[in-house]
Amino acid sequence: MASIVLFGPPGAGKGTQAVAIMRKTGLPQVSTxxxxxxxxxxxxxxxxxxxxxxxxxxxxxxxxxxxxxxxxMQQEDAKNGVLFDGFPRTIAQAEALENIEEIKVVVSIEVPDERIVERICGRYSCSDCGAVYHEKFNPTSVPDVCDSCAGRQMNRRADDNEDTVRSRLQAYHNQTAPLAEWYSNKGILLRVNGDQQIEDVASEIISGIGG
Ligand SMILES: [Zn+2]
Known part of the structure; x- marks a missing residue:
C-alpha cells in the first residue's frame, strides 16, 4: 500500500470525499x-x-x-500510507515527498468553476439555529424566514460573494495545474468528475483508486 494525494477546489466537497476514502482504505488523513x-x-x-x-x-x-x-510517516498508523490533504502545494514539495513516500494515486476532484460559483454563492444560514439554505437549490419556504425555527435573521457570508469565490478558484487553479501536469506525466493522476451526486463522486474515486 502507498499513499494517496487528494486535490479539489473550494466548494467541491473535498472534505466529504476524504472521509469516504478514509473509510474505504483505512488510511489516516494528513493535512499540513x-x-x-x-x-x-x-x-x-x-x-x-x-x-x-x-x-x-x-x-x-x-x-x-x-x-x-x-x-x-514514521508513526504506526501511517505504515500502510496516508491520505494527503492540502499537500503538496508545489512541484518542489512533490519532489521532496517522492523521496519520503510512494504516491500510488493523485485524486483530482474536478468541477467547472461556474458550478462552484453557483454552489457557494447563494448560500445563507439562519443566525438563530444555523440551518443552511441556498437561494437556488434549497431556499426557505417563506423568504428569509427559517423553516426550522422561524428565525428571521439570515446570515450571508461576505466571503461567499462571486468575486471572492472566483479569485479563490483562480488561486487554486494556478497552484494545482502545474502539479496535476507533473503527476499526470508520472501516470498517477486520477481526474474525477466532481459535478455529480456525492455518492457517485465517491464511487468514481473508490473504483479509480482500486479499493
Ligand atoms: Zn433557524
Whole structure:
C-alpha cells in the first residue's frame, strides 16, 4: 500500500470525499494544518522551528514541512500510507515527498468553476439555529424566514460573494495545474468528475483508486 494525494477546489466537497476514502482504505488523513498543530502541541524540535516562523508571520519553509511529514510517516498508523490533504502545494514539495513516500494515486476532484460559483454563492444560514439554505437549490419556504425555527435573521457570508469565490478558484487553479501536469506525466493522476451526486463522486474515486 502507498499513499494517496487528494486535490479539489473550494466548494467541491473535498472534505466529504476524504472521509469516504478514509473509510474505504483505512488510511489516516494528513493535512499540513493538523500536522503543524500536532507538532506544536508535542513541542518537537521541528514543531518549535515551525512555531518560530509562524510567530514571525512567515510561511513555514518546505524543509520544515517535509521534516514534519517524514516524522508523521514514521508513526504506526501511517505504515500502510496516508491520505494527503492540502499537500503538496508545489512541484518542489512533490519532489521532496517522492523521496519520503510512494504516491500510488493523485485524486483530482474536478468541477467547472461556474458550478462552484453557483454552489457557494447563494448560500445563507439562519443566525438563530444555523440551518443552511441556498437561494437556488434549497431556499426557505417563506423568504428569509427559517423553516426550522422561524428565525428571521439570515446570515450571508461576505466571503461567499462571486468575486471572492472566483479569485479563490483562480488561486487554486494556478497552484494545482502545474502539479496535476507533473503527476499526470508520472501516470498517477486520477481526474474525477466532481459535478455529480456525492455518492457517485465517491464511487468514481473508490473504483479509480482500486479499493
Ligand atoms: Zn433557524
Amino acid at each position: 494544518g493538523d500536522m503543524l498543530r500536532a507538532a506544536l502541541a508535542a513541542g518537537s524540535a521541528l514543531g518549535l522551528e515551525a512555531k518560530s516562523y509562524m510567530e514571525a508571520g512567515a510561511l513555514v519553509p518546505d524543509s520544515v514541512i517535509i521534516g514534519l511529514i517524514d516524522e508523521r
